[in-house]
Amino acid sequence: MNRTGLFIALALWLVIGVVFGLYPELDLKLASLFFDPDTKTFPLKLNGYAGFARDAAMWISWALALPSLIALVVKLFRPDRPLMVSGRAIIFLLVTLTLSAGVLTNLTFKTYWGRPRPVVVTEFAGDQQFVPWWDPRGDCARNCSFFSGEGATAFWTLAPAALAPPAWRPVAYAGAVVFGIVTSGLRMAFGGHFFTDVSIAGLVSFLVIWLAYAMIYRWPRTRFSDEAVDAALTRLAWPGYRLRQRWLGQETGPAPSV
Helix, strand or coil, rough: CCHHHHHHHHHHHHHHHHHHCCCCCCHHHHHHHEEECCCEEEEHHHHHHHHHHHHHHHHHHHHHHHHHHHHHHHHHCCCCCCCCHHHHHHHHHHHHHHHHHHHHHHHHHHCCCCCCCCHHHHHHCCCCCCCCCCCCCCCCCCCCCCCHHHHHHHEEEECHHHCCCCCCCHHHHHHHHHHHHHHHHHHHHHCCCCCCHHHHHHHHHHHHHHHHHHHHCCCCCCCCHHHHHHHHHHHHHHHHHHHHHHHHCCCCCCCCCC
């Protein structure tokens, strides 16, 4: 998560955006590689093994976030106990996953950006008109193509990779990138997304992760400690914990000062 990675991501974003903006037919040509004109379908979407691989990719991604989510829930229920996972890791992983795979995709672009998916455009036996990535005026009404939520989730694995031990971090980054590319390739093969949908999803996830990492771990003005997160969660959850203890007939004092 250094400046070199940021510059590479921004350069890729610029190249992909400009090239596919000027020549949007490239998206159709890449999608056509997975389309069978004889059956007028994307055959791989009917393959059970490929479908399982798609589901497994999402299970893997969410499994990487699960320890942080469990630690947060336990802390909110038992604020008298220390966090089981690094406080900064909890904030970093859950916030980046929520933003990249939730807010910026499903709650924002996929809701208001009416780009149809490949499987429904006229070039692939559908009934909707193809539009380039930059045009939100497509015929799709909901859960649209731009940009890919599953692609963003798969590339989000760069976040836990950023927390790997330094010696293993390059391998973790490489694994996350390969994982994102394979998962995104499956979405294209199923006719679910165009190349620009999945590539921009990956770049959005990277930029969210890069910025969050810098704010939490690197920049002196914004970074904070694990102890500060633990203390803040203790103060937040203590009133509810104290009330529960009273119901159980056990008196509990004010939140411990840290």
